[in-house]
Amino acid sequence: MLIVGAYGYGNIGDEAVLDGILLTFGKENVVVCSFSPKDTKKMHKVKAIKQSQFSTKHPALMLGGGTLASDIHERYFKWLLQYVKKGKKTVIYSIGCDYYKSYLISIAIKLADNVSVRTKTDLEILKRKGIIRPIEIVPDPSFIIPPQEIPDLTIKENTVGIGVTGIRPPYPKRLVTLIKELKKDYNIIPVVSCIHRNNLRERDDITTRNLFELCGIKFESKYVKLWHPRQLKWIISRLTHLYTMRKHPMMMALSTNVPVTVLSCSESSTTRTAKDYGVEIIRLDEARKGIISKNFLREEVL
Numbered sequence: 001m002l003i004v005g006a007y008g009y010g011n012i013g014d015e016a017v018l019d020g021i022l023l024t025f026g027k028e029n030v031v032v033c034s035f036s037p038k039d040t041k042k043m044h045k046v047k048a049i050k051q052s053q054f055s056t057k058h059p060a061l062m063l064g065g066g067t068l069a070s071d072i073h074e075r076y077f078k079w080l081l082q083y084v085k086k087g088k089k090t091v092i093y094s095i096g097c098d099y100y101k102s103y104l105i106s107i108a109i110k111l112a113d114n115v116s117v118r119t120k121t122d123l124e125i126l127k128r129k130g131i132i133r134p135i136e137i138v139p140d141p142s143f144i145i146p147p148q149e150i151p152d153l154t155i156k157e158n159t160v161g162i163g164v165t166g167i168r169p170p171y172p173k174r175l176v177t178l179i180k181e182l183k184k185d186y187n188i189i190p191v192v193s194c195i196h197r198n199n200l201r202e203r204d205d206i207t208t209r210n211l212f213e214l215c216g217i218k219f220e221s222k223y224v225k226l227w228h229p230r231q232l233k234w235i236i237s238r239l240t241h242l243y244t245m246r247k248h249p250m251m252m253a254l255s256t257n258v259p260v261t262v263l264s265c266s267e268s269s270t271t272r273t274a275k276d277y278g279v280e281i282i283r284l285d286e287a288r289k290g291i292i293s294k295n296f297l298r299e300e301v302l
Contacts, residue, residue, distance in 0.1 A: 001031070004032075004080075007035065007040055009199075010198075011194040013142065013248025016229035017140065017248075018032065018040075019145045019229045020145050021093065032044070032049075033048070035198065056086050056088065058088075060089035063076050063092045063108075066095065069096065074102045077108035077109075084112070094141055095122070096269050109131050117135060117136075118139060120276065142251050148230035159186060160182050160240055161191035161249075163242075163246060164263065168207070186241075188212075190209070190212060193232060205224050237252075240258075242259070244260065246270065247270040247273055260279055265283075
């Protein structure tokens, strides 16, 4: 079976999805289509190919997890339709749904042999698109992966984790005030789940470093790397509280019973998922979104 999705880009959330899928279905006779096959092989111990090597020679295709029902991921649904045309088995597994415009995505969802989504809200989005067919609700695969302790990495008691993405200085007053208040009572560490290889806007390491330095908090880089998803889940499991703009760190916190708050600039699949799970949301409506760069490291707050 060929598994396709947003794998190998440096988003630990997507790797957590793949890890959960491989735990559920096994690795035998599985090939993963990845942006970086070398990294996928190393992290997941599974066969992998480049996206440019996609073919219909495999007996089945799974479109696996993540918020894939969105226009930026249309190509994966085109690939699925090639398998449908060949009469081969196709599975869409535990995906999230955005308000996409592509008619090809709807066609692929209608024609796939099996379809499942993450939440009731995802199911409602598909119904509004006129997709009426059997669709299961399967919780995000990242829920089932176990935490894996990182030797020699210490996380103190009363530690709060913070991670932001896609915003740049000047930062929202509400966010800066929150962090300064937390700094009085807690040790604060970065929780970075995306160090994207192909998109500066998703370099959460840079964005979070900017925020920490501008708020006068030491950015401890020992907590920031492309962890195996189970290692990131272990870091999160040791926290007193997590504040994040990312969906999968939120899910890792939920699955390890760690209090979590979502920081949000606008309505998104992350906020919709947070509402589905009853997670607190802090709105940062005045945030500046856009491409970030290392040049922002020395800009002043507000």
